[in-house]
Amino acid sequence: MNLELSARRSSAHFLFSRLAVNYLKQFFNGEKMYTKEFLTDIYRTLYTIRVFEGRCVKLYRQGMIRGYFHPYLGEEAIAVGACAAIREDDYITSTHRGHGHCIAKGADIKLMVAELFGKKTGYCKGLGGSMHIADLSRGNLGANAIVGANLPLGVGAALGSSLKEDGKVTVVFTSDGASNNGVFAESLNLAAIWNLPLILVLENNQYAVSTPITESAREPDLYKRGEALGIDSRQIDGNDVLLVYESVKESAEKCRSGKGPAVIEAVTYRHGGHHVNDPGLYMPREKLNYYLSIDPVERGRSYLVEQGGMSEKDVKKIEAEIEAAMDEAIEFAATSPELNFKEFQHIVEDY
Amino acid sequence: MAREIMYREALNEALREEMRRDPSVFLMGEGIAERGGSYKVTVGLLEEFGPKRVMDTPIAEASFTGAGIGAAITGMRPVVEILFVDFTMLIMDQLVNQAAKYRFMSGGSASVPLVLRSQGGVGNGLAAQHSESLEAVFYHIPGLKLVMPSTPFDAKGLLKSAIRCDDPVVFLEHKQLYMNKGPVPETDYLVEFGKADIKRPGNDVTIIAWSNMVPRSLEAAEQLAAEGIEAEVLDLRTLVPMDTEAILQSVRKTEHVVIVQEAVRRGGIASDIAALIQAQAFDYLDAPVEIAAGINTPIPFNLNLEKQVVPQVEDIVKAVRKAGYR
DSSP: HHHHHHHHHHTTOOOOOHHHHHHHHHTTTTOOOOOOHHHHHHHHHHHHHHHHHHHHHHHHHHHOOSSOOOOOTOHHHHHHHHHSSSOSEEEEEEEOHHHHHHHHHHHHHHHHHHHTTTTTTTTTSSSSSGOOOBGGGGOOOOOSSSSSTTHHHHHHHHHHHHHOOOOEEEEEEEETTTTGHHHHHHHHHHHHHOSEEEEEEEEEOSTTTEEEHHHHOSSOOHHHHHHHHHOOOEEEEEOOHHHHHHHHHHHHHHTTTTOOOOOEEEEEEOOOOOSOOOTTTTTTTHHHHHHHHHHHHHHHIIIIIIIIIOHHHHHHHHHHHHEEEHHHHHHHHHHHHOHHHHHHHHHHHTT | OOOOOEHHHHHHHHHHHHHHHTTTTTEEEEEOOOOOOOTTOOOTTHHHHHHHEEOOSSSSSSHHHHHOOOHHTTTTTEEEEEEEEOOOOOOIIIIIIIIIIHHHTTTTSOOOOOOOEEESSSOOOOOOTTTOHHHHHHHTTOOEEEEOOHHHHHHHHHHHHHHHHHHEEEEEETTTTTTTEEOOSSSSSOOTTTTTEEEOOSSSSEEEEOOOHHHHHHHHHHHHTTOOOEEEEEEEEEEOOOOOOHHHHHHHOOOEEEEEEESSTTTOOOHHHHHHHHHHHGGOSOOEEEEEEOOOSOOOHHHHHHHHHHHHHHHHHHHHHHOOOO
């Protein structure tokens, strides 16, 4: 199984624990199969994020998008697998690197591009931008520019669900960078003692901006922090969309049956620097090449072709549709109006 | 005539009534359930509403405040208690970067109906980390409401309004007011935000105050009355929104102003009010606006020094004389 090989190869740089490899086996050495429709949906979302980020990075370089932009390129499998495993009305809280979560939770890319352009038609009327896109209609409580700050918010959403007994689950996306912030430990502990329906998906892309996790944590297996607080925790290959899906699905079922929170550490790697203007020169080339070789979008495509039995021609057709939808979204954003100052003043008059 | 109850009992009554009225209201804080809170504000609520709605938290202020915010965004109406206003420094990211900005950042698609209750001010030797008056910190942040009641009547009516408010409200009580008694109707009533209250009418000078400086200003006004100076004591009650019209109206009448704040002088709300008055009522003023405020220092433990660093009745009287006649 090439995943075992992956684990072995990556251990030179960063360790997947034995535990993770054993966990993978139960799905991939078994007979688990997925429908073509499901694999198509998964791939559509993976490819949409890939195209969205790729095109928007270009627009950023052309000066059409300003501010900070943290691409999700290379981490797509985590958002897609996790959001596919929960319901539309479940909650997520996201990060500064949040476009992928937003798309995976079902956002309209037109409104997203419009927001990145700072337009009135955007998700936040152009007041939020890349790091603050929220889509309450899909349970997306928003991206967050303060690393770690979305953890308490997610705990609160899960607490509300627990009080209302509405059966909803909250997925908090967070990162290795956030794991060294105080609210990380505090929030996990609250989720643990209150037995909340909360799944912490820790995207371990191995860098806090530019500082490698090995320099900021003596114990780089971050899922162990969940274990220390009495939470069901595991580490998985974050570049495998189906593995993420299975892990989150299992945790969500546990949450819904009142068995409390979970931590899933999904190990991954960015395809570039911290944000668009960071060339990521501190990222060793051979390590990046390794992660490019286990690219999550490519793997999702292989699943669709090999397990789903979709022809190369049909896959290309889907890809062309997504690219066309992106063209449309950019056109919509480019031709949308901006909020004028008078409208703005009306919004903030009671501040 | 309404019965007289204590400030802390009035707050308790507000919480109880709102929790009965609206099942989405719940309480979180340190030692608020069985213990009933450090100042007994939440006594008896656990018994009536159970542990799901009256929650004791670990000492993790940032995260349980953030949890309140997350719950508020998703449809609950949490009242989060932070034991001492000094400890709100631990929650500033959640309060300022999350709660205050959430409605704005989401383009108005969501709001944060959260009440953050805390208490501040000097007590009796509680020293530097349990005695501050930090309202100016919250006053500075767009997106927060700021409420500081001085009487049991206002405490009840304002807390009920705060719980019904769709935006985050910082509700600051004063530790020296909890035992004060005053008339409070048993009926359901609200005190509207942004409405100052003339606690004592007068024609000679306007004393603007809030929280514990209101009873102190009233005491000063009585002393001044004996000298024939009739002071009007205007209690702002809510600092955001601020009833600027009431301020200007009183100033136009008395033409002399003293602003009293317990908080340190530098960067305080009094300075902002003084700026408002000079800009909008300059021609009415007979003398410069006087400010009686705390001196720029952490609060000392020594009881004599503690008294000297915040305005006392005689300081207010002195300030009125200074602002009085020239």
